[in-house]
Amino acid sequence: MELLNDLIFNYTLRNIALGSALLGIISGVLGCFAVLRRQALLGDAMAHAALPGIVLAFMLTGLRESLVLLVGAALAGWLAALLLLLIIRQTRIKEDSALGIVLSVFFGFGMLLLAAVQRQPDAAQAGLSKFLFGQAASLVAGDVLVMAVLGAVALLFVGLFWKEFKLLSFDPDFAAAVGFPTRVLDVGLTALTVLAIVIGLQTVGVVLMSAMLIAPAVAARQWTNRLSTMVLLSAIFGAGAGVAGALISATGRGIATGPTIVLCISAVVLVSLLLAPGRGLLWTWQQQRRNARRMRAELGGGSR
Amino acid sequence: MQHAIDVTDLTVAYQDKPVLWDVDVSMPPGVLMAVVGPNGAGKTTMIKAILGLVRPAAGQTLIYGKPYREQRKAVGYVPQRGSVDWDFPTTVLDVVLMGRYGSLGWFRQPGKHERAQALAALEKVGMAQFASRQISQLSGGQQQRVFLARALVQDAQVYFMDEPFVGVDAVTERAIVGLLQELRAAGKTVVVVHHDLQTVPEYFDWVTLLNVQKIASGPVAEVFTEENLRRTYGGRVAFLSRDDGTGSGPALVLPTPAKQSSAFTD
Numbered sequence: 001m002e003l004l005n006d007l008i009f010n011y012t013l014r015n016i017a018l019g020s021a022l023l024g025i026i027s028g029v030l031g032c033f034a035v036l037r038r039q040a041l042l043g044d045a046m047a048h049a050a051l052p053g054i055v056l057a058f059m060l061t062g063l064r065e066s067l068v069l070l071v072g073a074a075l076a077g078w079l080a081a082l083l084l085l086l087i088i089r090q091t092r093i094k095e096d097s098a099l100g101i102v103l104s105v106f107f108g109f110g111m112l113l114l115a116a117v118q119r120q121p122d123a124a125q126a127g128l129s130k131f132l133f134g135q136a137a138s139l140v141a142g143d144v145l146v147m148a149v150l151g152a153v154a155l156l157f158v159g160l161f162w163k164e165f166k167l168l169s170f171d172p173d174f175a176a177a178v179g180f181p182t183r184v185l186d187v188g189l190t191a192l193t194v195l196a197i198v199i200g201l202q203t204v205g206v207v208l209m210s211a212m213l214i215a216p217a218v219a220a221r222q223w224t225n226r227l228s229t230m231v232l233l234s235a236i237f238g239a240g241a242g243v244a245g246a247l248i249s250a251t252g253r254g255i256a257t258g259p260t261i262v263l264c265i266s267a268v269v270l271v272s273l274l275l276a277p278g279r280g281l282l283w284t285w286q287q288q289r290r291n292a293r294r295m296r297a298e299l300g301g302g303s304r
Numbered sequence: 305m306q307h308a309i310d311v312t313d314l315t316v317a318y319q320d321k322p323v324l325w326d327v328d329v330s331m332p333p334g335v336l337m338a339v340v341g342p343n344g345a346g347k348t349t350m351i352k353a354i355l356g357l358v359r360p361a362a363g364q365t366l367i368y369g370k371p372y373r374e375q376r377k378a379v380g381y382v383p384q385r386g387s388v389d390w391d392f393p394t395t396v397l398d399v400v401l402m403g404r405y406g407s408l409g410w411f412r413q414p415g416k417h418e419r420a421q422a423l424a425a426l427e428k429v430g431m432a433q434f435a436s437r438q439i440s441q442l443s444g445g446q447q448q449r450v451f452l453a454r455a456l457v458q459d460a461q462v463y464f465m466d467e468p469f470v471g472v473d474a475v476t477e478r479a480i481v482g483l484l485q486e487l488r489a490a491g492k493t494v495v496v497v498h499h500d501l502q503t504v505p506e507y508f509d510w511v512t513l514l515n516v517q518k519i520a521s522g523p524v525a526e527v528f529t530e531e532n533l534r535r536t537y538g539g540r541v542a543f544l545s546r547d548d549g550t551g552s553g554p555a556l557v558l559p560t561p562a563k564q565s566s567a568f569t570d
Contacts, residue, residue, distance in 0.1 A: 036392060163413060167402055171388045177355045177381045178406025178458070225438040227393050 012137065016250050019139040019147055020242035020261065023200040023212065026151040028238030029158055030196040031213035032220065032231045033189055036169045041096075042081065042190070044210035045103040047197045049080030051110025051206045054131050055117055064127065066143045070150075070198045073131075073206075077194045080106050107206070134205035134258035136246035147199050154195045157188070158231075165189055166227055203246065205258035212238060215265040222276035241265035306369055308333040308462055308493035309354075314363035316346070316353050323349045327363070327518045331510055333461075334491045336484050338498040338507070338524075341514035342537050347497045348384070350514065351464045355381060367462055377407060380460035382451050384467050390440050396450050397422055397435040403457035418457075425453040428486075430479055445476030452483060463487065463494045470499060481507055504528055 034043050053076025054069045061068055080102050087098040114128060130138055158165065167175040168185045176182045193213070200209050220233035245261030274281050307330045316324040324346040331337055339347045352358040354365045356372055367375040380403075400422040401414045408414060414422075426432045429449040434442070442450065448468055455463055468480055484507065487494055498504065504511055504524060511528050513519040513536040520527040520536075 036389075160411060163405055163408070164410070166394075167405055170392045170394065170399070171383065171402070173352075173357055173383050173387060174381060174402065174454075175405075176357055177376075177379075177383075179376045180406075221393060225393050225440075226395070230393050 015139045016136045016246045019144045020246035021239040022147045024238030024242030025235040026196045027212040028216040028234035030193045031217040035217040040214045043213040046077035047209035048103045049106035050077045055113040074198045133256035134203045136203045136257040208258040208262045211262045219269045219272040222272040222279045310366040315361045325517045336508045337510035339512045345515045378461040380455040380458035380463040382455045382465040400453045403454040421457045425456040429453045445472040465496045
């Protein structure tokens with residue numbers, strides 16, 4: 001009851017809850033497409049690659065406004081995705097190796113810059129390291145507003161191009177054959193994924209952000225066979241885990257938000273993998289046992 | 305007479321290796337044509353190049369005298385069944401509805417009219433009772449029929465089908481043949497990548513023999529000869545000519561045992 005009261009009237013808690021819910025919804029929705037298109041790891045690479053963008057944006061402008069830093073993050077994430085495509089197209093390096101190279105080079109460069117910035121005796125750099133593991137408690141109303149606007153844009157585009165994105169995810173060749181510009185749609189969907197990552201960076205951090213793309217979608221897939229239901233469920237799972245994790249981390253000192261949120265969504269994934277009807281492990285085991293028993297009974301009946 | 309399909313000088317290369325070399329194929333409307341050839345002969349690539357999915361190094365394709373770009377709505381496409389993830393969260397009806405997306409264009413969602421068309425197409429391929437089934441629960445033959453239904457709702461004049469007979473049961477094979485004949489009766493033109501040389505004379509009117517270059521293309525009775533097959537498959541097929549005296553070319557074509565898999569599967 002007290003928590004509910006705080007949620008409504010406490011400025012900080014309200015920002016945390018709203019911000020985390022937004023992050024969960026957006027990454028839950030875009031994550032479905034990333035997972036279905038087998039691009040989950042691309043999200044991971046782009047999230048890690050955002051770090052040097054954040055630090056560089058700060059070094060160049062000297063500003064700590066989240067919008068400035070997030071623009072840097074988006075540019076760096078986007079650059080990483082382009083570089084990745086270039087490596088895959090132009091060299092003989094396979095996709096998984098290319099992902100590994102891009103991720104570690106960008107992230108390593110980001111850590112180097114971060115260490116350099118932190119040596120400066122300037123108080124303004126304080127707090128940049130929160131982008132590593134996220135810090136929901138640092139969310140202010142302005143941040144939440146930025147997240148809400150970016151998120152609304154992302155969701156609007158998903159709604160407008162719903163049928164095109166669905167076809168692109170299921171059968172890109174057919175989409176191209178009937179005349180949709182699949183290259184443009186592909187770039188657009190990837191850009192929206194970058195947006196979803198950027199929205200979550202301050203709360204979850206670059207290291208674990210990809211979990212917020214992958215986990216809600218994987219959990220949602222277990223419970224439904226319809227894309228629309230999957231996207232809706234994924235958004236709910238993402239939002240729920242986001243709020244729960246952020247609130248838990250806000251109650252204690254020194255609990256990083258990113259890992260807490262990720263543990264929450266992991267619990268949802270675990271339950272979904274085990275219990276979901278039709279696709280869950282328990283359901284499958286039970287079905288197999290039932291089948292085996294029935295066959296044994298039929299065989300036994302036949303021999304008598 | 306206006307040709308349904310006119311392919312001229314079509315050449316496709318991956319890096320420096322030509323996959324298709326200077327291919328010319330023309331076919332009249334209302335004809336069922338098989339495209340046959342060994343693995344890596346460029347059969348799928350030819351279809352993809354015609355549909356603009358692969359960029360040709362040279363050559364052009366005309367559908368009823370106009371570039372494909374202007375004729376998209378007159379062309380239906382059945383990709384290889386294995387080219388998509390059948391565990392995608394969607395239903396049979398939903399996949400068939402995708403055949404209308406091109407005509408709907410941007411932003412418009414399929415409605416009652418499109419749903420009726422999709423159900424009618426499912427009826428035609430004998431899958432109406434599976435409309436709300438999740439696609440991962442289908443057998444290979446059923447998946448193939450769903451793809452055919454999706455092409456049917458495209459309501460096209462010219463159809464390209466990539467290996468619709470691969471891995472399907474006898475029931476589905478008969479259903480597909482029946483459908484092809486219906487399409488021909490309605491004046492449609494159909495190009496089918498095919499593997500079973502034995503059934504070519506039975507199912508098709510025309511045939512294109514392809515092995516990177518076009519070996520021959522024309523009416524089955526004229527070009528589906530022992531000589532042309534030998535040139536296409538390079539001596540890897542043996543022939544038993546028909547002994548019933550009809551003299552309509554090789555009735556039964558058997559691969560030599562050692563090369564069986566390479567000549568008859570993809």
